[in-house]
Amino acid sequence: MTDLTSFSAAELAGLVARGESSAVEVTQAHLDRISAVDDRVHAFLHVDTEGALDAARDVDSRRAAGEPLGPLAGVPVAVKDVLTTKGVPTTAGSKILADWRPPYDSTIVRRLRAAGTVMLGKTNMDEFAMGSSTEYSAFGPTHNPWDLSRIPGGSGGGSSAALAAYETPLSIGSDTGGSIRQPGAVTGTVGVKPTYGGTSRYGLIAFSSSLDTPGPCARTVLDAALLHEVIGGHDPLDSTSIPAPVPDVVAAARLGASGDLTGVRLGVVREFAGEGAEPGVLAAFRAAVETLTKLGAEVVEVSCPHFQYALPAYYLIAPSECSSNLARFDGVRFGLRVGDDGIRSLEEVMSATREAGFGPEVKRRVMLGTYALSSGYYDAYYGQAQKVRTLISRDFTTAFDQVDALISPTTPFVAFQVGARTADPYQMYLADLFTIPSNLYGGPGISVPCGLADGLPVGLQVMAPTMADDRMYRVAAALESAVGPFTPPAL
Amino acid sequence: MAAISREEVAHLARLSRLAVTEEELDTLAGQLDVILQAVAQVGEVTAADIPPTSHSVPLTNVLRDDVVASCLTPQEALSGAPDAAEQRFRVPRILDEDVAS
Amino acid sequence: MTTTLPAYDEVVARYEPVIGLETHVELGTNTKMFCGCPTDFGGAPNTRVCPVCLGLPGSLPVANRAAVEATIRIGLALNCSIAQWCRFARKNYYYPDMPKNYQISQYDEPLCVDGYLDVEVNGEPVRISIERVHMEEDTGKTLHVGGATGRIHGATESLVDYNRAGIPLVEIVTKPIPGAGAMAPEVARAYVTELRDVLRSLGVSDVRMEEGSLRCDVNTSLNLPGEQWGTRTETKNVNSLRSVERAVRSEMIRQASVLAAGGRITQETRHFHEDTGDTTSGRSKETATDYRYFPEPDLVPIAPDPTWVAELKAALPELPRLHRRRLQQEWGLSDPDMQSILNAGAVELIEATIAAGATPTAARKWWLGELSRRANETGVELADIGATPVQVAELQGLVDAGKLTDKLARTVLEHVVAGEGSPAKIMADRKLEVVSDTGALTAAVDEAIAANPAIADKVRGGKVAAAGALVGAVMKTTRGQADAKTVRELILERLGVQG
Structure with a gap:
């Protein structure tokens, strides 16, 4: 029998549903793979062996009893450690939550459980999802399975590396400025940022509330769509959740897989197709554009003049919100407490706790955001960034009057060496140059592998209008059917 | 000219409840200056008449019915507390009588 | 400083x-x-x-x-x-x-x-x-x-x-x-x-x-x-x-x-x-x-x-100021009278007492009189005194029905405030009801006449004022639960004297 870890989620679900494999066998195969490779990859912060096997046994017994199973029943999934899991450690990659076991499940995790998926464990990430390389995890970096000396992207490097290392067929990420799509691109996997409000944020530890979007990660576009369908949809516990059905992303992915894009108009974002990206990335992107044209798509160039201000606007809005969101980490109700010696005051203990519990990138952003919201600076920084946000959204709506979807490289550069960009924080920020506009606008984006540069994966990003997630699945699935597969060297 | 002084960074650290060290202050001052210079580019955009966007979803009036839902047990509520006594969260003595509302 | x-x-x-x-x-x-x-x-x-x-x-x-x-x-x-x-x-x-x-x-x-x-x-x-x-x-x-x-x-x-x-x-x-x-x-x-x-x-x-x-x-x-x-x-x-x-x-x-x-x-x-x-x-x-x-x-x-x-606005209740003005008219009160009710914080209490059946005069009398006095003495808000408007209305009902004299009613109210229950229950429990059973009352009168023949003679002789002593004796035997006026009439009747 072929190694169960090499199958797609769709295939595994079929094997379990037909009884050709048990959920326990599927789960055990992935747990074994994790044991074999994760000491080198370090995609996981916590492996919930017992919980996973219990969930798998439950699926098997329900199947035996003839009960109906969900479309992904028995399929393993890894969850970024930014989503709460009842009784299972949830750290957000931070020392300040090192020992926290939440008393509640996030909505996404609840839906994953209800669908019969098997949660293998929690994946590594940049602390509080702030970073683009997973090097800002308080628990050590994750390594890219394509080249262990390189970063797997971030902040959700663990979720994407786990896919590339065949430790899981599915994973969940969260995307505030590109934290699903950029790791997807540099690990040669698929990463989806759904429409903001299309997936629930309840139980997602907040970084920047108006931008944070949880979403599916997989090795194939169809698998991502299947996972998207399970986790998406309205949640009354999240006030910003859109009360509408999930667009039919699974049908769109199947349609795209036929390889026909006749009648689809795609716009290349002029501002993202020239400067700012490595030559190898641009070459792979241009080749992908040609492929899309061959598949029948009409490709035109469109201008989004305010996209150049997306990065600065993002680095005002996200830190501002994070400075407030992270205020609750004070050592009173949960998490780390440092310096409580019976002499020091609460204020001193709180400051010592946050100083010890937060890493350097989190501190930078908290302070930057505190500054941008201060009276006297608010209008020039946070207020102005919100106006720029409006202009960026208008660029999108103008563009979508002309085309069905926009395309660009996902990230300006391929996976870089561990340590290459940590000295200069702003250099790290550039990794999200092309992904940030969708977050500011709220529309969906997908990264799909489109080629290799110097033997390392390059991703193509498809951006669609809000609540038109299905459009980008169709384009991504068509491209996927025409290029690849891109398989990393054996670990 | 630097966008932010070392003193301002020290003030931000206090506001943010971060007991940063002197060496950290030096590093942070330099880094925040670089970042602030870069993000200040938003000021180049003419946007005086543009309404700000605080939410990207066009929703209003998302309201919940006034119906009681289940609570955590006190054990669950206190399960993550660094310190607790008498079924309450224990904190060190409070210096600052900073009660707002 | x-x-x-x-x-x-x-x-x-x-x-x-x-x-x-x-x-x-x-x-x-x-x-x-x-x-x-x-x-x-x-x-x-x-x-x-x-x-x-x-x-x-x-x-x-x-x-x-x-x-x-x-x-x-x-x-x-x-x-x-x-x-x-x-x-x-x-x-x-x-x-x-x-x-x-x-x-x-x-x-x-x-x-x-x-x-x-x-x-x-x-x-x-x-x-x-x-x-x-x-x-x-x-x-x-x-x-x-x-x-x-x-x-x-x-x-x-x-x-x-x-x-x-x-x-x-x-x-x-x-x-x-x-x-x-x-x-x-x-x-x-x-x-x-x-x-x-x-x-x-x-x-x-x-x-x-x-x-x-x-x-x-x-x-x-x-x-x-x-x-x-x-x-x-x-x-x-x-x-x-x-x-x-x-x-x-x-x-x-x-x-x-x-x-x-x-x-x-x-x-x-x-x-x-x-x-x-x-x-x-x-x-x-x-x-x-x-x-x-x-x-x-x-x-x-x-x-x-x-x-x-607009719906919420249409459904707003009458606001207190307008409400008070309307009540003042309905109750036929002068401005100073209404003001004393306001000062005592008794508007709603009186209103509820009237709603429970008392007349405006009676309701006002109890809340501004006995109950306000007690509230002042004990330093509690009138609303928290311990008597409810329904109880006060019931009390007044007992007075109106002749079951309680004004004095007895005050006694009952004290027990209401102490939390002993409804006025009717207290009246029954403590046997405070006016003795209106004529037979029992006549017996008490006859007893008093028999015990005080000298006084009885004086009354028979036309000194009607002397009957007061006999009334006092009857009130004593009935533990104050008889209506003094009724007792007096009965004594004169038994002695064959016109009142």
């Missing part, structure tokens, strides 16, 4: 006060502002909490429709405009009773703006302008341990209970109120009293100042006539109507003494002390935190549908 404080008359002769009031009202909704935890009072610590009101990582708020509706109704009752579109904002500051270290409130976009409330001070109408009415969430409660007095100073540690955290609060802010002069303390009190009555009539809160469901901060400043308004202080912890008045008065006197000595008023928060009636300095506003308000990204804007607002 050892400076003697100036007399209040001197203060108002020299300075003009400007006051302002910020009132926080805990709404009486079933659940908290942003989560489904119950709001009921007095649960064991941390039993009414969930991930949302504990501020656990990942949790999100969802606004309570009933709280939004109550806020709009308050705004309408205070003649405010209701915003067509407004947002919540985060007010950022660190304090352990605030689970998220920010409070969800409203900043520059309150739900209701620009209203007014008409109040009466000594029979004179005064219009108080309302600046805004907005929604926010309450904090938890902190218990300070180790200090001598349970206060924050000297405490070695504190214990936090989050049951109250997240209970819906509505903040009602007046515009500055100049021109009240010497009446400023009374104006402040009249405003809070009227506001409390309005809120109660709306049924949005139990408005109990002692329990903190109605909390008041009082802003006070003084200026010389014709000059700019002075620097204001904000006095917190004002927990009764009487304290509102005292806090304004004492702060006016304190500020006048500082100014007269050539000092200057610091903009600061001050704390009122019920025991001494003084205010003491709290946090200085000049070093106050920058709250870094910004729109709450976790909650979408509130845009009340005009139809909804």
Whole structure:
């Protein structure tokens, strides 16, 4: 029998549903793979062996009893450690939550459980999802399975590396400025940022509330769509959740897989197709554009003049919100407490706790955001960034009057060496140059592998209008059917 | 000219409840200056008449019915507390009588 | 400071006060502002909490429709405009009773703006302008341990209970109120009293100042006539109507003494002390935190549908001032009579007593007479005296039916107040009913005549006044439960004398 870890989620679900494999066998195969490779990859912060096997046994017994199973029943999934899991450690990659076991499940995790998926464990990430390389995890970096000396992207490097290392067929990420799509691109996997409000944020530890979007990660576009369908949809516990059905992303992915894009108009974002990206990335992107044209798509160039201000606007809005969101980490109700010696005051203990519990990138952003919201600076920084946000959204709506979807490289550069960009924080920020506009606008984006540069994966990003997630699945699935597969060297 | 002084960074650290060290202050001052210079580019955009966007979803009036839902047990509520006594969260003595509302 | 404080008359002769009031009202909704935890009072610590009101990582708020509706109704009752579109904002500051270290409130976009409330001070109408009415969430409660007095100073540690955290609060802010002069303390009190009555009539809160469901901060400043308004202080912890008045008065006197000595008023928060009636300095506003308000990204804007607002407006109850005017007419009372009812806080009690069957005169007699006297003696609010309007009406019914004399009724009322149950039950239990059984009464009369033949003869002889001694004897044997007039008639009848 072929190694169960090499199958797609769709295939595994079929094997379990037909009884050709048990959920326990599927789960055990992935747990074994994790044991074999994760000491080198370090995609996981916590492996919930017992919980996973219990969930798998439950699926098997329900199947035996003839009960109906969900479309992904028995399929393993890894969850970024930014989503709460009842009784299972949830750290957000931070020392300040090192020992926290939440008393509640996030909505996404609840839906994953209800669908019969098997949660293998929690994946590594940049602390509080702030970073683009997973090097800002308080628990050590994750390594890219394509080249262990390189970063797997971030902040959700663990979720994407786990896919590339065949430790899981599915994973969940969260995307505030590109934290699903950029790791997807540099690990040669698929990463989806759904429409903001299309997936629930309840139980997602907040970084920047108006931008944070949880979403599916997989090795194939169809698998991502299947996972998207399970986790998406309205949640009354999240006030910003859109009360509408999930667009039919699974049908769109199947349609795209036929390889026909006749009648689809795609716009290349002029501002993202020239400067700012490595030559190898641009070459792979241009080749992908040609492929899309061959598949029948009409490709035109469109201008989004305010996209150049997306990065600065993002680095005002996200830190501002994070400075407030992270205020609750004070050592009173949960998490780390440092310096409580019976002499020091609460204020001193709180400051010592946050100083010890937060890493350097989190501190930078908290302070930057505190500054941008201060009276006297608010209008020039946070207020102005919100106006720029409006202009960026208008660029999108103008563009979508002309085309069905926009395309660009996902990230300006391929996976870089561990340590290459940590000295200069702003250099790290550039990794999200092309992904940030969708977050500011709220529309969906997908990264799909489109080629290799110097033997390392390059991703193509498809951006669609809000609540038109299905459009980008169709384009991504068509491209996927025409290029690849891109398989990393054996670990 | 630097966008932010070392003193301002020290003030931000206090506001943010971060007991940063002197060496950290030096590093942070330099880094925040670089970042602030870069993000200040938003000021180049003419946007005086543009309404700000605080939410990207066009929703209003998302309201919940006034119906009681289940609570955590006190054990669950206190399960993550660094310190607790008498079924309450224990904190060190409070210096600052900073009660707002 | 050892400076003697100036007399209040001197203060108002020299300075003009400007006051302002910020009132926080805990709404009486079933659940908290942003989560489904119950709001009921007095649960064991941390039993009414969930991930949302504990501020656990990942949790999100969802606004309570009933709280939004109550806020709009308050705004309408205070003649405010209701915003067509407004947002919540985060007010950022660190304090352990605030689970998220920010409070969800409203900043520059309150739900209701620009209203007014008409109040009466000594029979004179005064219009108080309302600046805004907005929604926010309450904090938890902190218990300070180790200090001598349970206060924050000297405490070695504190214990936090989050049951109250997240209970819906509505903040009602007046515009500055100049021109009240010497009446400023009374104006402040009249405003809070009227506001409390309005809120109660709306049924949005139990408005109990002692329990903190109605909390008041009082802003006070003084200026010389014709000059700019002075620097204001904000006095917190004002927990009764009487304290509102005292806090304004004492702060006016304190500020006048500082100014007269050539000092200057610091903009600061001050704390009122019920025991001494003084205010003491709290946090200085000049070093106050920058709250870094910004729109709450976790909650979408509130845009009340005009139809909804119109429906709420149409369904508002009659407001207390108009209601009182109508009652005064119905009860046929003079202005001073009505005023004495208002001063006693007896309007609703009397109204309910009438609704339960008593006449206006009788209802007023009991509440302003016996019960007010007892309330004054024991220092409790009339409403908390222990007798209900239904019981008072029942008591009067017993009097009207001749089962109780006025004197007996007062005795029964004492036992009602003591919590022994309904008047009828007390009358039965304690055998206080008027002896109206003629047979029993005749026997008692005959007995008295037989025991006092000399007196009986005098009466027979025409000295009718002598019958009083016989009446006294009968009353004694019936333990006061007979009607003296009836007894007298019976005695004369038995002795064959015309009364």
